Amino acid sequence: MNEISYGLLDKTMLHRLQENWHQGGIGVIALQLLQGTPVSVVEVLDEWVMEQEGLIWHSTMGDDRFYFLACGLGASKELELRLQVGIDELKMKFCKAFEANRIANVKELDGKPDFAVGHAVSYPSAVNGRSIEASMYEAIKEAYGMVVRFRSGERDEQQEQEQQEQQQTQQQQETYFSNVPSYVTIGSLAKTVPIFAPGSLVSDLSRMFESNPHIQGAVVVQEGRPIGLVMKENMNQLLAGQFGLPLYWNRAIARIMDKEALVVDAELPVEQVVQLAMARDISRLYHLVLITRGDKFVGAASVRSILECMTQLRTEEARTANPLTGLPGNASIQREMQRRIDAGRPFTIIYADLDYFKWFNDCFGFSQGDALIRFLASVLQEVAQVGGKRDDFIGHIGGDDFIMLTDRLESEKLCRLLLARFDSGVRSYYGSAHVPSVVDRSGVAVQQEGVTLSLSLLSWNGTMPLTTAIISQAAARVKKQAKGIRGSAYVASDVFGEQLGEGMT
Structure with missing residues (x-):
């Protein structure tokens, strides 16, 4: 296997992968050399590549390398086994090579060279009809996510050689998580990149790339505004053509720049930028994202840095998720509310709270109480799927308190569905017990007849100034009104106090 692609998901690569994908799947190995790697170790990597009979493609992007293996037998277990054996062999060869190099060149190395490996598998039967492009992108993202988590300190026991390193890594993680903001904008990821005027020569840009091997792109700026992007990889491909040098070497950069580069405002949420970046054409998938503030260029972010940020945010979400239901906890709830406020689009907030839940716990036990809370979580999730609205958000505040954020116009209909679904299923949690009455907290x-559900429905028109604190205060007010109605019920109001209606099952 001698073909190397300096870029991911190009047409030739996809064609080659597709031939094997339908026969049983493709395994993806992501490799990142974390420190300056000696030539002798790179030679070991080349040796490993030549030994992999199932390797059908490999790609290089800076310090990141991606390897794609096929399973000729068409069996998922065989592919997974081949993938794991290949990774184990690679790790063993690397460790030996690193050790030998340290002994021979102690003075040349600053610390221990290291590497990170991640892997994933893409099966045709598991993608529900998605294209190979979408399937391979998900596999690449999963494999690279393992690399990112490795670099964040989440290493397995075999890779952690000293207890002191484990403790240090844990302290670094705790420090990071304690400072993770509830709302992250793309502007926080902006980095300085070279800028050129549109009249600058391609030859000047080429020399800059040559003298700065770690720089992958340059931005073309006119009067402070970004008007184009030139990626090093694309420029090299253009110049490497048969007539590339005579055609472009002494021409203006404006002739070769990408005029459709992704430009986003610095205040845009990272989550939203990820969606925009991943929706780009495959040929631009790994291009820099240009960041502006007031139309003026402030910096750029690589796809790598954006994915690392998203991985950290998702790790934080998993860490703070409610252990009983697995739903996002308060940090994620605050971030999602702020995201919707900043977007400036109308949305509604539904707070769900059980009535007489303490009585239920006292009568039927905490285990059954936990089951009832999980039932309410499932009701919220099931109703959220009605109509296929993907932007609905459900969070677990704690105890028997939940929240749903939605931009649906018929939110009162949603409340009626929630009440009906809850009332029809809650009776099964009493078993054979007859429940003619309950006992309040006094x-x-x-x-x-048992536990009921109270919903507080708050709406915002998208124009009045709003904060999460205002939402919390309004929820407490409307919640009290809803609990004053006997039986399962909801009260609808805007966040500033105007009552819009109420209803019950």
């Missing part, structure tokens, strides 16, 4: 008997 010990007073209330003639009501």
Whole structure:
């Protein structure tokens, strides 16, 4: 296997992968050399490549390398085994090569060279009809996510050689997580990149890339505004053509720049930028994202840095998710509310709270109480799927308190569905017990057949100034009104106090 692609998901590569993909799947190995790697170690990597009979393609992007293996037998277990054996062999060869190099060249190395490996598998039967481009992108992202998590300190026991390093890594993670903001904008990832005037020569740009091997792109700026982007890889491909040098070497950069580069405002959420970046044409998938503030260029972010940020955010979400339901916790809820406020589009907030839940716990036990909370979580998730609205967000505040954020116009209909679905299923949690009444927190008997659901429906028109604190205060007010209605019920209001309606099952 002698073909190397300096870029991911090009047409030739996809054609080669597709031939094997339908026969059983493709395994992806992502490799990143974390420190300056000696030539002798790189030679070991080349040796490993030549030994892999199932290797059908490999790509290089700076310090990142991607390897694609096929399973000729068409069996998923065989592919997974081949993938794991290949990774184990690679790690063993690397460790030996690193050790030998340290002994021979102690003075040339500053610390221990290191590397990170991640892997994933893409099966045709598991992608529900998606194209090979989408399937391979997901596999590449999963494999690279393992590399990112490795670099963040989440290493397995075999790779952690000293307890002291483990403790240091854990401290670094705790320091990071304690400072993760609830809302991250793309502007926080902006880095300085070379800028050129549109009349600058391609030869000047080429020399700059040659003298700065770690720089992958340059931005063309006119009167402070970004008007184009030149990626090193694309420029080299253009100049390497049969007539590339005579045609472009002494021409203006404007002749070869990409005029359709992705430009985003610095205040845009990282989550939204990821969606925009991944929606680009495959040929631009790994291009820099240009960042502006007030139409003026402030810097650029690589896809790598954006994915690392997203991985850290998702790790934080997993860390703060409610352990009982697995739903996002308060940090994620705050971030999502702020994202919707900043977007300036109308949305509604539904707070869900169980009535007489303490009585239920006292009568039926905490285990059954946990089951009831999980039931409410499933009701929210099931109703959110009605109509196929993908932008609905469900969070677990804690205990029996939940929140749903939606931009649906018929949010009151959503509340009625929630109440009906809850009331129809809650009776099964009493078993064979007859429940003619309940007891409130003051010990007073209330003639009501068990636990009910109260919903506070708050709406925002997208124009009035709003904060998460205002939402919280409004929710407490409307929640009290909803709980004053016997049975499962909802009260609808805008966040500033105007009551819009109420209803019950």
